[in-house]
Amino acid sequence: MDTNEAKTYGIGELLDLARERAVPVVRGIPDTALDAPTPCAEYDVKALVNHLFQVVVQFQRLAAKEASDFGASAPDRVAEGSDWRERFVAEADRLVVAWSAPGAEEGVTGAMDMPARLVGSMALLDLTVHVWDLARATGRGYGEADAVVVEELAGAVAQLEPTARKMGVFGEPVGVAGDASAFERLLGRTGRDPGWG
Structure with missing residues (x-):
């Protein structure tokens, strides 16, 4: 095996980094x-947490x-009890396990019969970008997403x-500075201002 060959990461591994x-x-x-x-204008923090719960x-x-x-709207998981944060963590753990299972990335899945790896990448996108949204909205640090996740x-x-x-x-895409990082450019492409705050 060529040691210079780039490692191909499975969606489960990438989701684990995002988690x-x-x-x-x-x-x-x-x-x-x-x-x-939040930077995701149609959601406040509670609604975005509930949306992200539904995703995972x-x-x-x-x-x-x-x-x-x-469905039409996400269930109100936050209202189900004060342990919603730990329940979210448990569901995120299950998401990683599900996409790490043999065959998870193979074939097609979902109502639109999309390639399974692309569908897994949609979960990765939400677990990355919406968590950045939550971090910005609540004044918490996020920094840069892992380079392999951004790629x-x-x-x-x-x-x-x-x-x-x-x-x-x-x-609509948001313009970013010429020296913006790959993650900031990704945020801009999804309609977010990397400097939101």
Whole structure:
């Protein structure tokens, strides 16, 4: 094997990196910030937490090639009890396990019969970008996403961008500085201002 050959990361491995960054952000959300605005304009902090909860639960099903149910609105997991942060962590752990299972990235999955790896990248996008949203909204540090995660997401966004923008999933692109990092450029492509605050 060529030692100079770049490692190909599985979606489960990439989700594990994103989960490592997500857990301290979610655990650190104070109850007093739940009604604060976020860079994702249609959500306040509580609504975005509930949306992200729905993502990590439903994408476990998609990893197993089962039908998902995103419904009209996300269930209010925050209202289900004060342990919602630890329940989120447990579901994020299950998401990593689901996408690390043999065969999870193979074939197609979901109602639109999309390539399974691309679907897994959609979960990775939410677990990265929405956690950045939550970090910004609650004054917590996030820094830069892992380079291998950004690289995977850049390719996924390139494939998803036209349809996602038409459906309103991505906002209009936001211009970033010429010296912006790859992660800041990714945020801009999803309609976020990297300097939001």
